[in-house]
Amino acid sequence: GAVVSQHPSWVICKSGTSVKIECRSLDFQATTMFWYRQFPKQSLMLMATSNEGSKATYEQGVEKDKFLINHASLTLSTLTVTSAHPEDSSFYICSARVTGGFGETQYFGPGTRLLVL
Amino acid sequence: AQTVTQSQPEMSVQEAETVTLSCTYDTSESDYYLFWYKQPPSRQMILVIRQEAYKQQNATENRFSVNFQKAAKSFSLKISDSQLGDAAMYFCAYRNRDDKIIFGKGTRLHILP
Numbered sequence: 001g002a003v004v005s006q007h008p009s010w011v012i013c014k015s016g017t018s019v020k021i022e023c024r025s026l027d028f029q030a031t032t033m034f035w036y037r038q039f040p041k042q043s044l045m046l047m048a049t050s051n052e053g054s055k056a057t058y059e060q061g062v063e064k065d066k067f068l069i070n071h072a073s074l075t076l077s078t079l080t081v082t083s084a085h086p087e088d089s090s091f092y093i094c095s096a097r098v099t100g101g102f103g104e105t106q107y108f109g110p111g112t113r114l115l116v117l
Numbered sequence: 118a119q120t121v122t123q124s125q126p127e128m129s130v131q132e133a134e135t136v137t138l139s140c141t142y143d144t145s146e147s148d149y150y151l152f153w154y155k156q157p158p159s160r161q162m163i164l165v166i167r168q169e170a171y172k173q174q175n176a177t178e179n180r181f182s183v184n185f186q187k188a189a190k191s192f193s194l195k196i197s198d199s200q201l202g203d204a205a206m207y208f209c210a211y212r213n214r215d216d217k218i219i220f221g222k223g224t225r226l227h228i229l230p
Contacts, residue, residue, distance in 0.1 A: 032216065043208060043220045044162075091160060097216065106218065108154075108162035 002028045004096045006109035013084055014117055021079045021112045023094030029074040030096035034106065035067075038091040050077045084116045119144045121211050123221035130199045131229050137184075138194045138224050140209030147171075150212040151185065153194045156223075157205040165207070168192065196226075204228045 003026040013019050023033055031052050036044040048058045048069050056069035066088075068080040077096075081088050091113050095106040120143045130136035142151070153165040168176045168185050175183050180197045196203055209221040 034218070038160075043222045044218075046217055046219070049215075049217065093160075093162065095162075095218075105164070105167075106212075106216075110159070110161045 002026075002096075002098065002105070002107045004030075004094065004107045004109040006092075006094060006112050008112060009110065010113040010115070012115045012117060015085050016083055018080055018082045019084055019114060021081075021092055021094075021114075023077045023079070023096065023109050025075045025096040025107070028096075028098050030077075030098065031074065032097045033071060033077040034095045034097075035069060035077075035079050036093045036095070038093060038111075040091075044093060047079075081114065084114070086116045089114055089116045119146070119149075119211050119213055119219050121209050121219050121221035123209050123224050125224045126222070127225045127227065129227040129229055130196075132199055132201060134199055135195060135197045136199055136226065138196075138207055138209075138226070140192045140194070140221055142190050142192065142209070142211050144190070144211065144213070146214055148214065151183075151192045152210040152212065152218070153181070153183070153192075154208045154210055154220075155203075155205045156208060162208075166194065199228050201228050201230065 005024045007022045033050040035047045038044045047062045048056045050056045050069045050071040052071045058064045071077040093111040094109045097106045098104045122141045149170045151168045155163045166178045184193045206223045208223045211219045
Protein backbone atom coordinates (compact mmCIF):
# COMPACT_ATOMS: atom_id res chain seq x y z
CA GLY A 1 0.00 0.00 0.00
CA ALA A 2 0.89 3.66 -0.21
CA VAL A 3 3.36 4.89 2.39
CA VAL A 4 3.74 8.34 3.87
CA SER A 5 6.74 9.19 5.99
CA GLN A 6 7.42 12.07 8.32
CA HIS A 7 10.72 13.40 9.56
CA PRO A 8 11.64 13.85 12.27
CA SER A 9 9.52 11.50 14.34
CA TRP A 10 10.07 13.68 17.36
CA VAL A 11 11.86 16.91 18.08
CA ILE A 12 12.66 19.00 21.13
CA CYS A 13 13.51 22.65 20.62
CA LYS A 14 13.98 25.81 22.62
CA SER A 15 11.35 28.49 22.70
CA GLY A 16 11.85 31.01 19.92
CA THR A 17 13.45 28.67 17.45
CA SER A 18 11.91 27.35 14.24
CA VAL A 19 11.29 23.71 13.46
CA LYS A 20 10.71 22.10 10.07
CA ILE A 21 8.73 18.90 9.66
CA GLU A 22 8.80 16.96 6.39
CA CYS A 23 6.03 14.85 4.95
CA ARG A 24 6.87 12.56 2.05
CA SER A 25 4.81 10.23 -0.09
CA LEU A 26 7.24 7.42 -0.76
CA ASP A 27 5.64 5.45 -3.56
CA PHE A 28 3.03 7.70 -5.06
CA GLN A 29 2.53 11.26 -6.21
CA ALA A 30 0.44 13.45 -3.98
CA THR A 31 -0.99 16.62 -5.44
CA THR A 32 -2.58 17.39 -2.12
CA MET A 33 -1.33 16.92 1.40
CA PHE A 34 -2.99 17.80 4.67
CA TRP A 35 -1.56 18.83 8.00
CA TYR A 36 -3.23 17.98 11.28
CA ARG A 37 -2.52 18.74 14.88
CA GLN A 38 -3.39 16.47 17.77
CA PHE A 39 -3.17 17.51 21.40
CA PRO A 40 -2.83 14.79 24.06
CA LYS A 41 -5.95 12.69 24.39
CA GLN A 42 -7.73 14.77 21.81
CA SER A 43 -8.82 14.37 18.23
CA LEU A 44 -7.06 15.45 15.06
CA MET A 45 -7.73 18.96 13.91
CA LEU A 46 -7.07 19.95 10.32
CA MET A 47 -4.64 22.85 10.15
CA ALA A 48 -4.16 23.35 6.43
CA THR A 49 -4.41 21.88 2.97
CA SER A 50 -1.26 21.91 0.92
CA ASN A 51 -1.38 21.80 -2.86
CA GLU A 52 1.70 21.25 -4.98
CA GLY A 53 2.86 24.45 -6.59
CA SER A 54 0.41 26.75 -4.88
CA LYS A 55 -0.20 28.41 -1.55
CA ALA A 56 -1.59 26.39 1.29
CA THR A 57 -5.14 26.91 2.49
CA TYR A 58 -5.37 27.36 6.23
CA GLU A 59 -8.28 26.51 8.47
CA GLN A 60 -9.90 29.22 10.50
CA GLY A 61 -7.89 30.09 13.57
CA VAL A 62 -4.58 28.74 12.26
CA GLU A 63 -1.90 31.39 11.95
CA LYS A 64 -0.38 31.15 8.49
CA ASP A 65 2.67 33.16 9.53
CA LYS A 66 3.22 30.81 12.42
CA PHE A 67 2.83 27.59 10.51
CA LEU A 68 4.51 27.90 7.14
CA ILE A 69 3.65 25.20 4.64
CA ASN A 70 5.51 24.51 1.45
CA HIS A 71 4.56 21.85 -1.09
CA ALA A 72 7.42 22.13 -3.55
CA SER A 73 7.07 18.76 -5.25
CA LEU A 74 4.54 15.99 -5.75
CA THR A 75 6.15 13.94 -3.01
CA LEU A 76 7.15 16.48 -0.37
CA SER A 77 5.37 18.97 1.84
CA THR A 78 6.98 20.77 4.75
CA LEU A 79 5.52 22.42 7.83
CA THR A 80 7.68 24.98 9.58
CA VAL A 81 6.70 26.09 13.04
CA THR A 82 8.24 29.53 13.33
CA SER A 83 9.30 31.06 16.63
CA ALA A 84 7.96 28.05 18.46
CA HIS A 85 6.55 28.43 21.95
CA PRO A 86 5.54 25.83 24.56
CA GLU A 87 1.90 26.05 23.48
CA ASP A 88 2.96 24.79 20.05
CA SER A 89 3.97 21.49 21.62
CA SER A 90 1.78 18.89 20.01
CA PHE A 91 1.64 15.90 17.72
CA TYR A 92 1.64 16.88 14.05
CA ILE A 93 0.34 14.45 11.45
CA CYS A 94 0.29 14.77 7.69
CA SER A 95 -1.75 12.90 5.16
CA ALA A 96 -1.32 12.63 1.42
CA ARG A 97 -3.94 12.02 -1.19
CA VAL A 98 -3.23 10.08 -4.31
CA THR A 99 -3.62 12.31 -7.33
CA GLY A 100 -7.07 11.84 -8.75
CA GLY A 101 -9.44 14.02 -6.82
CA PHE A 102 -12.32 13.48 -4.49
CA GLY A 103 -12.72 9.92 -3.45
CA GLU A 104 -9.09 9.01 -3.58
CA THR A 105 -7.77 7.58 -0.35
CA GLN A 106 -5.73 9.72 2.00
CA TYR A 107 -2.78 8.03 3.65
CA PHE A 108 -1.47 9.21 6.98
CA GLY A 109 2.10 9.64 8.08
CA PRO A 110 3.30 8.32 11.45
CA GLY A 111 3.31 11.78 13.01
CA THR A 112 5.89 14.09 14.55
CA ARG A 113 5.95 14.85 18.24
CA LEU A 114 7.10 18.41 18.95
CA LEU A 115 8.12 19.55 22.40
CA VAL A 116 9.02 23.18 22.87
CA LEU A 117 10.90 24.00 26.06
CA ALA B 118 -20.29 22.98 8.71
CA GLN B 119 -20.08 19.28 9.21
CA THR B 120 -19.73 17.76 12.66
CA VAL B 121 -18.96 14.28 13.90
CA THR B 122 -20.05 13.09 17.32
CA GLN B 123 -18.82 10.05 19.21
CA SER B 124 -20.73 9.81 22.46
CA GLN B 125 -18.70 7.02 24.03
CA PRO B 126 -15.33 8.25 25.31
CA GLU B 127 -14.35 4.76 26.44
CA MET B 128 -15.61 1.24 26.01
CA SER B 129 -14.52 -2.19 27.16
CA VAL B 130 -15.20 -5.59 25.68
CA GLN B 131 -14.21 -9.10 26.59
CA GLU B 132 -11.82 -10.78 24.21
CA ALA B 133 -13.69 -12.74 21.48
CA GLU B 134 -16.88 -10.79 22.10
CA THR B 135 -18.54 -8.24 19.84
CA VAL B 136 -18.59 -4.51 20.44
CA THR B 137 -20.28 -1.62 18.65
CA LEU B 138 -18.93 1.90 18.60
CA SER B 139 -21.38 4.69 17.89
CA CYS B 140 -21.02 7.71 15.65
CA THR B 141 -23.40 10.34 14.39
CA TYR B 142 -22.70 13.18 12.03
CA ASP B 143 -24.35 16.25 10.68
CA THR B 144 -24.14 17.49 7.12
CA SER B 145 -26.16 19.02 4.36
CA GLU B 146 -24.13 17.33 1.64
CA SER B 147 -25.46 14.32 -0.20
CA ASP B 148 -22.15 12.95 -1.45
CA TYR B 149 -19.45 12.21 1.09
CA TYR B 150 -17.35 9.50 2.66
CA LEU B 151 -17.33 8.14 6.17
CA PHE B 152 -14.45 6.38 7.83
CA TRP B 153 -13.38 4.62 10.95
CA TYR B 154 -9.74 5.05 11.83
CA LYS B 155 -7.80 3.22 14.49
CA GLN B 156 -5.00 4.94 16.38
CA PRO B 157 -2.93 2.51 18.48
CA PRO B 158 -0.36 3.69 21.04
CA SER B 159 2.12 4.26 18.21
CA ARG B 160 -0.29 7.02 17.08
CA GLN B 161 -0.14 5.88 13.46
CA MET B 162 -3.59 6.41 11.94
CA ILE B 163 -4.85 3.20 10.40
CA LEU B 164 -7.87 3.08 8.12
CA VAL B 165 -10.26 0.43 9.38
CA ILE B 166 -13.18 0.81 7.04
CA ARG B 167 -14.73 3.30 4.68
CA GLN B 168 -18.26 3.90 3.43
CA GLU B 169 -19.37 5.89 0.44
CA ALA B 170 -22.58 7.76 1.15
CA TYR B 171 -24.24 6.87 -2.12
CA LYS B 172 -23.81 3.16 -1.45
CA GLN B 173 -26.64 1.65 0.56
CA GLN B 174 -24.79 -1.55 1.28
CA ASN B 175 -22.89 -1.51 4.54
CA ALA B 176 -19.14 -1.87 4.20
CA THR B 177 -17.37 -4.84 5.76
CA GLU B 178 -13.70 -5.67 6.25
CA ASN B 179 -13.15 -9.06 7.83
CA ARG B 180 -14.17 -8.68 11.50
CA PHE B 181 -15.16 -5.04 11.05
CA SER B 182 -18.49 -3.92 9.70
CA VAL B 183 -20.55 -0.76 9.77
CA ASN B 184 -24.20 0.05 10.16
CA PHE B 185 -24.74 3.06 7.94
CA GLN B 186 -28.07 4.79 8.37
CA LYS B 187 -27.97 7.76 6.01
CA ALA B 188 -31.31 9.26 6.92
CA ALA B 189 -30.47 9.09 10.61
CA LYS B 190 -26.89 10.23 9.92
CA SER B 191 -25.56 7.36 11.94
CA PHE B 192 -22.44 5.33 11.25
CA SER B 193 -21.59 2.70 13.85
CA LEU B 194 -18.69 0.26 13.81
CA LYS B 195 -19.08 -3.33 14.88
CA ILE B 196 -16.02 -5.34 15.80
CA SER B 197 -16.62 -9.07 15.97
CA ASP B 198 -14.43 -11.60 17.76
CA SER B 199 -12.51 -8.83 19.51
CA GLN B 200 -8.77 -9.37 19.81
CA LEU B 201 -6.21 -7.85 22.12
CA GLY B 202 -4.68 -6.06 19.13
CA ASP B 203 -7.93 -4.19 18.61
CA ALA B 204 -7.26 -2.09 21.70
CA ALA B 205 -6.81 1.46 20.48
CA MET B 206 -8.44 4.82 20.01
CA TYR B 207 -11.09 4.71 17.30
CA PHE B 208 -12.04 7.82 15.39
CA CYS B 209 -15.12 8.23 13.27
CA ALA B 210 -14.47 10.63 10.42
CA TYR B 211 -16.34 12.46 7.70
CA ARG B 212 -14.80 13.53 4.44
CA ASN B 213 -16.51 16.35 2.64
CA ARG B 214 -16.55 17.52 -0.95
CA ASP B 215 -13.54 19.74 -0.26
CA ASP B 216 -11.69 16.57 0.64
CA LYS B 217 -11.30 17.68 4.24
CA ILE B 218 -11.60 15.08 6.95
CA ILE B 219 -13.45 15.99 10.12
CA PHE B 220 -12.79 13.67 13.03
CA GLY B 221 -14.91 12.83 16.02
CA LYS B 222 -13.39 13.01 19.47
CA GLY B 223 -12.68 9.32 19.55
CA THR B 224 -13.59 6.26 21.57
CA ARG B 225 -10.93 4.43 23.50
CA LEU B 226 -11.52 0.71 23.25
CA HIS B 227 -10.17 -1.64 25.92
CA ILE B 228 -10.04 -5.37 25.32
CA LEU B 229 -10.34 -7.46 28.47
CA PRO B 230 -8.48 -10.81 28.38
